[in-house]
Amino acid sequence: MTGRLHVAVNAPVETRWIRQGARDRAGNNALLRGPGPGGGGEMGQGSPPGKGSGPLGRAADREDIAVLNTKARNHRSAPSRMRYGDRTLRLYQSVTLVAMGGTVRSGKSGDGGTALLHEIDLSQSESALNKSMDLLRHMYNESPAGGGGWYHLLDTVPPGATATAVALLTFHVAGESPPHLEDALNFLRVRQIKDEDPKVDGGWWTNTSKDKPVVEATAWVVRCLAALRCDDQPTTPDLSRAVSWLRNNQDRSGGWGSFHGCPPRVWLTCLALRALLEAAPQDPAVDKGVSWLIEQQLPSGGWAPEPRQNQARVAHTASALTTLVKAGVDPASEKVAKGFDWLLANLDTSSLVEIGNREERSNVLFLRTDKGEEYWLPPSLTHYALPVATTALMHHPRFQSIDVAGKLAQSFDTIVTEQCQDGSWPNSMSTHITLWGVWPCVEALASLRSVRLARAGDQIVWMEGAIVIRQKDGKHLPIEKVLRPLLPRRRWAGSLRWLRRHWAWVSLALFVAGGAVGLATRLIQLTEFAFGLILPIVLLVLQRFIDRKRQ
Known part of the structure; x- marks a missing residue:
């Protein structure tokens, strides 16, 4: 194995293949290169302040390098952050993942040499994010009870607690300042339940849950408040009471149903865990929930919606894997790696939704409560499996390999091309615009900004317009020797080299x-x-x- 290196480009870039010896018009040659199979990373470059890292170069079994022309472009930006602007990355076949974005194409390099694996245009993913943010800004509605927010059917009223929290969280992951934040928090504060019963106090109800606080709403609000760090104001909801509600409604087995007494389900357990990991990561309920989630893994490696079912689903497997990784479980551990392999093998990148799992419905439950016998129909859950799985695959232990990179690139292509002109994604269940299509797609597209780079022992070289990271096992090789065979060949270059020799x-x-x-x-x-x-x-x-x- 010869020396290897990869590079992060700090500015928005437009790329083209540069022939050996050609001059970069902007004077900013950037080299993209990555570790072989199994390589990870710890350092990110090229991202907005506080928003993770930028493009990632990953290589497979041999030396390869992409030469980029970084060119400053006009890009819209807020004072506190820089957008990623226009980028197009062309990858040679053995460069499995350099950066991910909107388009995927196949072809040949300009000199008829090595085949291109993917061409990915990050400007399209940024454009998709912008359209979604514009959509959410226009779908805000005031509430008669005070404040305002969003409903999960975005073009209808009145607002709901769940959708309001998810909309705020969508702005947050996209790097935008949520509009109407004060009014939305006031709306959530008004909707938070006060009750002497600890299993009721502090939770939120959905517009269809008959004023009963449920995980489907409370977990999203807790996660939103913790992520936005807006729980310390007297006009905001009481986050500590909400965390207590989640803790008090955890099933003795470790999972979560809609509330205490309901059978635990995988999706709701993941919602509750993601909320607690944001708000109270050291809470004992987290360890119990993680243990329960691991126990629900099927022999095939996937997860089914409920413990008694034996058919694994893409959306639930992806949600479980992301939750476990966020909880600190090693992605390369046997069980998690097996789950990622199942997900990779069963993911259909051509469709946003999973056949037979577009909407999760649970059976009517017969519950015995202090107030007597009660029938309960849990709210239905809408799943867009592809973006949920795409976000999970970003944590794949082999995400720099050819097979994972190809799935990711195809997934991002589908997400971008399937977006509607108004910034939403198709809703096959209704003519209404659904927030449950916007949120997971925005989360997936925003994850492009959080790819890690260098590892301990690597050498970082700062250049004009580029940062070169040479891996520790290749630092002894002269850099010109590493680069010479990797640049696109000129016509007759091989013959001339043979004649010189x-x-x-x-x-x-x-x-x-x-x-x-x-x-x-x-x-x-x-x-x-x-x-x-x-x-x-x-x-x-x-x-x-x-x-x-x-x-």
């Missing part, structure tokens, strides 16, 4: 051929031919001496 032999062969013609036509004598051989033979010996000295 064997020029003495070529001279001898040409002299012999010319001498044979001269003897045949009696233009020269044999003694003259023999005497003339002295010079090419001397040159041949000299070349061999030079080659040995170089070695």
Whole structure:
């Protein structure tokens, strides 16, 4: 294995393949390169402040490098952050993942050499995010009870607690300041339940849960408040009471149903865990929930919606994997890696939704409560499996490998191309615009900004317009030796290189051929031919001496 390196480009970039020896018009040559299979990363470059890292170069079994022309472009930006702007990354076949974004194409390099694996346009993913943010800004509605927010069917009213929290969280993951934040928090504060029963106090109800606080609403609000760090104001909801509600409504087995007494379900357990990991990561309920979630893994490696079911689903497997990784479980551990392999094998990148799992409905439950017998129909859950799975695959232990990179690129292509003109994603269940299509797609697209780079022991070289990271096992090699075979070849470059290497032999062969013609036509004598051989033979010996000295 020869030396390897990868590079993060700090500015928005437009890429093209640069022929060997060509000058970059902007003077900013950037080299993209990555570790071989199994390589991870700890350092991110090229991202907005506080928003993770930028493009990632990943390589497979041999040396490869992409040469980019970084070119400053006009990009819209808020004072506190920089957008990623226009980027197009073209990847050679053995560069499995450099950066991910909107388009995927296949083709050949300009010189007819190595085949391109993917071409990914990050400007399209940024454009998709912008359209979704504009959509959410226009779908805000005031509430008669005070404040305002969003409903999960965005073009309907009145607002709901769950959708309001998810909309605020969507702005947050996209790097935007949520509009109407104060009014939305006031709306959530008004909707938070106060009750002497600890299993009721502090929770939120959905517009369809008959004023009963449920995980489907409370977990989203807790996660939103913790992520936005807006729980310390007197006009905001009481986050500590909400965390207590989640803790008090955890099933004794460790999972969560809609509330205490309901059978635990995988999706709701993941919602509750993600909320607690944001708000109270050291809470004992987290360890119990993680243990329950691991126990629900099927022998195939996937997760089913409920413990008694044996058919694994893409959306639930992806949600479980992301939750476990966020909880600190090693992605390369046996169980989690097996789950990622199942997800990779069963993910259909051509469709946003999973057949048979577009909407999760649970059976009517017969519950015995302090108030007597009660029938309960849990709210239905809408799943867009592809973006949920795409977010999970970003944590795949082999996400720099060819198969994972291909799935990711195809997934992002589908997400971007399936977006509607208004910034939403298709809702096959209704004519209404659904927030449950916007949220997971925005989360997936925003995850492009959080790819990690360098590892301990690597060497970081700052250049104008680029940062080169040379991996520790290749630092002893001269950088020009690493780069020379990786640049696109010029026409006849191979032949010229061969001639430079064997020029003495070529001279001898040409002299012999010319001498044979001269003897045949009696233009020269044999003694003259023999005497003339002295010079090419001397040159041949000299070349061999030079080659040995170089070695």
